[in-house]
Amino acid sequence: MPKVLISDKLSPRAAEIFRERGIETDVDTGLAPEELKAKIGAYDGLAIRSATKATAEIIAAADNLKVIGRAGIGVDNVDIPAATGRGIVVMNTPHGNSITTAEHTIAMMFASARQIPAADRSTHAGKWEKSRFMGTELTGKVLGVIGCGNIGSIVVERAQGLRMRVIAFDPFLSPDRAEDLDIEKVELDELLARADIITLHVPMTDQTRGIIDAAALAKTKPGVRIINCARGGLVVEEDLKAAIESGHVAGAAFDVFAKEPAKENVLFGMEQVVATPHLGAATAEAQEKVALQVAEQMADYLLTGAVTNALNMPSLSAEEAKRLGPYMQLAEQLGSFAGQLTRTGLTSARIEYEGDVAHLNTRPLTQVMLCGLLQPMLDTVNMVNAPIVARERDIDVAEVKHERDCDYQTLIRLTVTTERGERCVAGTLFGSDKPRLVEVKGISVEATLTPHMLYITNEDKPGFIGALGTTLGDGGVNIATFHLGRAERGSDAIALLELDEAIPADVLGKVRALPHTKQAEALRF
CATH class of the missing domain: 3.40.50.720 (NAD(P)-binding Rossmann-like Domain)
Structure with missing residues (x-):
């Protein structure tokens, strides 16, 4: 027993x-x-x-x-x-706590818009300061939802019941899903510029950490209110405090903080800030x-x-686990590679298996690849629920096994389609157990994916590689390995660099500013 x-x-x-x-x-x-x-x-x-x-x-x-x-x-x-x-x-x-967290978000919106906590304290003190607490109606206001997954979509429905107009930023939100929710999908900058109230419902990842900082707040309309019942650290608290003190931000309501339990915080003591002790699921x-x-x-x-x-753990037997281990590592890396480069709505994923791998149980491989693809933006996804999450977001997933011969003993190719186009990445196993990237966007490039990588697409022009090396060197970034590939002379080229440590944000910005750079992304594996 x-x-x-x-x-x-x-x-x-x-x-x-x-x-x-x-x-x-x-x-x-x-x-x-x-x-x-x-x-x-x-x-x-x-x-x-x-x-x-x-x-x-x-x-x-x-x-x-x-x-x-x-x-x-x-x-x-x-x-x-x-x-x-x-x-x-x-x-x-x-x-299990999605509805509760969504309801807390709505409660925090009301609390901020009507200054309920401050009015409560004043009334208990016997002041009766009726003229002091002029509130703001939610009806007709534009609600900007950052992250429209399970909790975010519930918030959308509740807000629509209040007759709010809802816009959303979510790279994984498909046009069909946005239509089903009866909301307008926009880019982040547009959301910041249009929203009267901004609420966050995204996980804490490298892409979302500090997503609302001084630069983002500067793009918002005067009088905006910020609601965060998702994760501490999504909003740079010091920047928000400055924006409130300047009068640009009218108020905020936070249930989560960068450091918890939050005994002290820069936002504490500000009358314009409603704060609760992580009660979203309570x-x-x-x-x-x-x-x-x-x-x-x-x-x-x-x-x-x-x-x-x-x-x-994916769904697979103990016997399969040992044999599929190296393939699963390769599949996860390919999915993560594509996911970290995805910036717009993902509509489909096509996974092709060739050679030896086509004769194996590929279901767990597909699951782990989808997990790697979705995890950069969705921390709740795992190897088991990845197919369900993809279906919920209207991402069409196709798995194809080829009996044909290929250049490698085994080959896995992932092709993702977004609103802006198509990207493919392929890999193989060297020595039957060492994952290796062999192709990106149809360009041959052979590399091992390690913890800190820098991915660059650029125009194939003389001097670019030298300028790139100088920029990294000046920034104190050491290159461990350097892999290059190009479609043809003078066209698009790819550089994939293994770094000894994570590239600082300011150095990455300088790389992106180099002449002929089309895209530069820091990747982690």
């Missing part, structure tokens, strides 16, 4: 579900790390919320642990690489829902092997 430990406060119904399905369950909350370390070796499953820290040390002591289930979306308290190394599946419940209904979901998911895995909402 499997045995599960519930180490955080969950709905009592979670323990009942485990026991009803024949799983022995202990509830022991508030354990100190050393206490948890001493107990964990006896359990097959660990059900947690945010209080328990499943560190590498705890995981190392978990000799029998097979699954960690997080009741909620965030898994910052789980060392996923350590869990993966021990063969432990990590699951979460990414959609409703009885949401907590009940995620507890039930995590119990069902963990029970399914322990009893039948079924995997739902896993963040570190």
Whole structure:
């Protein structure tokens, strides 16, 4: 009989579900790390919320642990690489608190527009300052939604019920999906310029960190309000404070902060800022829902092997895992390569398998490639739910196996279509286990993808490579390897550089400003 430990406060119904399905369950909350370390070796499953820290040390002591289930979306308290190394599946419940978070966003919009917290404090103090708190109607205002995924789309529906006009920026939002939601899809600069209220619903990634900074705020209309119930760090708090003090930004409402728990913050004490302590998921209904979901998911895995909402495992058997390992690494890298270069709406992905790989079970390869493709903008996507996320966003996915001979013993090619065109990338395995990039946009370029890469497309003109090297050298950036390719003389060329460390933003800006540069992107693998 499997045995599960519930180490955080969950709905009592979670323990009942485990026991009803024949799983022995202990509830022991508030354990100190050393206490948890001493107990964990006896359990097959660990059900947690945010209080328990499943560190590498705890995981190392978990000799029998097979699954960690997080009741909620965030898994910052789980060392996923350590869990993966021990063969432990990590699951979460990414959609259980979507409605609650969306409702909190709407509440924060009202609180800011009508200055409810400040008016409440004033009235409790017996001041009755009715003329001081002149509010703003939401009806007829333009709401700019940055990120129109699961939570963002719920916010859209609620805002439309308030008769707001909604525009959205989301590179993964297809025209058909925008039409279904009855919203206008725009680029970020247009959203900043038109929105009366801006609300953020994106994960924290390299592309979204600080997306609302001083430069972005300068593009907004006077009197704009900023709402953030998504992730701390999406808005540069110091820049927002300056914009509020200048009078350009009328107000803000934040449920999340760059550093949490937020005992101190530059925004605290400003009457124009409504602040709550990360309450987005804090409703009885949401907590009940995620507890039930995590119990069902963990029970399914322990009893039948079924995997739902896993963040570190595709759907495949143990026998397949060993053989497919190198192919999965290649597939993930190809997907990530294309995903990090995608800046506009993704409409389709075509995955082609040639040679030896065409005779294998390619379903997990397709899943991990889609995961790599979508993860740069969607941190909730994983190897299991990637196909579902693609369908929800109207991304057409085609998988093709070719029996024909190819130049390599095995070849995987990914072609993505966006609103601006088509891009393809292909790779192979060297020595049967070493992933290697061999083609980008039809141009042959052979490279190993490492943690810090610089990708450049440029016009094939004399002097460009020298100028590029000088710019990087002047910026203190060391080149480990340098790979070049071009379509034909004088046409487009590609440079793919392996760097010893991440390229600083200012140096990347100088690279983009070089004559003949068409695109320059820092990539991470």
